Amino acid sequence: MPQTPPDAEARRAIAPVICYPTTTLPQPDLALYRAARDGAVKTSETLVPARDAGSFHVPAGQFFRISCVDGPQVGDLNLWNASDLSERFYSGKTRALHGTHLTTGDRMWSSFPHLRPVATVISDTLDWYGIDPFGGSVHDVIGTRCDPYTHNLLSGGQYHHCCHSNLTRALSDVTGLSLTQAEHHVHDVLNVFMCTGFTRDTGQYFMKASPVRPGDHLEFFAEIDLLGALSACPGGDCSSEHSSDAAACHPLLVEVFAPVAGALAGWASPPPNRYDRSHGR
Ligand SMILES: [Zn+2]
Numbered sequence: 001m002p003q004t005p006p007d008a009e010a011r012r013a014i015a016p017v018i019c020y021p022t023t024t025l026p027q028p029d030l031a032l033y034r035a036a037r038d039g040a041v042k043t044s045e046t047l048v049p050a051r052d053a054g055s056f057h058v059p060a061g062q063f064f065r066i067s068c069v070d071g072p073q074v075g076d077l078n079l080w081n082a083s084d085l086s087e088r089f090y091s092g093k094t095r096a097l098h099g100t101h102l103t104t105g106d107r108m109w110s111s112f113p114h115l116r117p118v119a120t121v122i123s124d125t126l127d128w129y130g131i132d133p134f135g136g137s138v139h140d141v142i143g144t145r146c147d148p149y150t151h152n153l154l155s156g157g158q159y160h161h162c163c164h165s166n167l168t169r170a171l172s173d174v175t176g177l178s179l180t181q182a183e184h185h186v187h188d189v190l191n192v193f194m195c196t197g198f199t200r201d202t203g204q205y206f207m208k209a210s211p212v213r214p215g216d217h218l219e220f221f222a223e224i225d226l227l228g229a230l231s232a233c234p235g236g237d238c239s240s241e242h243s244s245d246a247a248a249c250h251p252l253l254v255e256v257f258a259p260v261a262g263a264l265a266g267w268a269s270p271p272p273n274r275y276d277r278s279h280g281r
Contacts, residue, residue, distance in 0.1 A: 020097050028120045029267070030105060033221045036263035037063055037122065044256045046230075048075070050249035053166035053231035055174040056256060057082060058222040060269045063122070063257040066192050066230065067217040070250035072210050072237035075192035075230050076145045076163035078171075079108060079118055080185065082225040085175075087114045091141045091188035100197070101137040103127055108190060108220075115273040119220040126193070126218070129211055136197040136208055139218060143196055143205060145189045146233060151243040159243050163189065163231035170229040192218055192230070192252075194238055209239035224269050230254055 005011070040063055048054040050073070058064045066075055081087035090111045098106040104124045107117035126138045147164035151157065164186060172182035193212040198205060235242030236249045 022097060025097065026117075026270070028105065028107065028117070028221070030120075030122060032264065032267060033063075033120065033122050036259035037219075037221075037257065039263060040257035040259045042255055043258045046254045048230050048232045048252045048254065050232050050236075050251050051161040051166070051234045051245070053163070053170035053229050054254065055170045055227065055229045056254050058220075058226040058228060058256050059258075060222055060225045061259065061264050061267065062222050063219060063259070064222065064226075064228065065217050065219040065253075065255045065257070067253040067255070068193060068212045068214050068250070069253045070214060071248065072193075072212050073250040073252055074194040074210055074212075074233045074235060074238045075252045076167065076189040076233055077192050078167050078187055078189055078229045080227045081110070081114075081118070082227040085185045085227075087111060087118075088185065088187050089118065089190065090115070091144075091190070094190075095141040098141075100140055100142045102139045102141060102190065107223075110224075111187075113273060113275065113277055115275075116270040117223045118226060119222055121218065122221050123217070123219040125216040126211060129195075131197075132195075134197060134206070134208070135200060136195050136206070138193060138195050138211065140191045140194055140196040141188075142198070143189075143191050143194065143207075145186075145191075145231070146235065146242040148243070155243070159234075161234050161245070162243050163233050166231035167229045170231070174227065174229075186229075189231075194233075196238075207235075207238040210237040212237070228254070 046054045046056045079089040094109045108119040110118045145163040167186045168183045232252045236247035
């Protein structure tokens with residue numbers, strides 16, 4: 001049996017250090033984005049059906065809003081560079097930079113070797129929620145996405161409307177890729193409107209009923225040309241279970257808005273990461 005060292009409490013008492021202080025991150029100009037959003041006009045909308053996914057394009061410099069329209073519902077969001085699917089949202093690094101849950105001013109970062117902001121959160125009607133007494137908060141980058149493999153592992157059976165499969169079908173439909181090809185591009189999500197955390201005693205991932213209500217939204221500025229896919233999770237508000245048809249589910253609305261010409265004067269799409277990729281050779 002491992003022995004507890006005599007200085008165990010002293011070691012536990014060492015104060016934590018933030019891994020990635022964000023003071024040197026390039027900061028978004030939220031005032032510029034908001035001013036541009038004020039005069040923006042809607043150019044498209046996609047109603048994502050319950051227990052299914054939909055896709056949408058957002059040109060760089062435009063906005064997209066995800067809205068709860070019918071009843072409490074969680075959405076699983078994937079983002080890709082519209083002209084290069086190998087550049088995609090990197091949930092793990094976004095978590096390392098901004099924390100477990102995103103809110104206004106936080107950014108969605110892309111995979112290596114690009115590692116640049118691909119979308120910036122410009123408004124969040126659930127900003128008020130904060131962190132609840134259980135350690136829960138909304139819009140997490142700690143979960144992955146519900147998927148039929150984990151479901152099969154834990155419960156057996158074949159369930160086809162997990163977010164993973166919904167996103168796979170949506171990407172296949174919009175790109176013409178086969179389901180097998182498309183599946184390789186589906187990645188860990190931003191859990192829009194989902195309320196989650198880790199239990200303090202066992203460190204387990206938990207979910208609870210989302211505080212989202214019809215009229216709530218999360219809105220983004222597209223930093224690069226984006227292809228997005230959003231799944232309306234079969235877990236509904238994720239108050240009890242997912243990976244089944246048991247929960248009440250609702251559609252989600254995605255709307256794209258274009259600012260007027262000149263509204264983003266001085267803004268430029270962020271370049272790919274400047275690391276030289278020589279890796280010491
Ligand atoms: Zn799901």
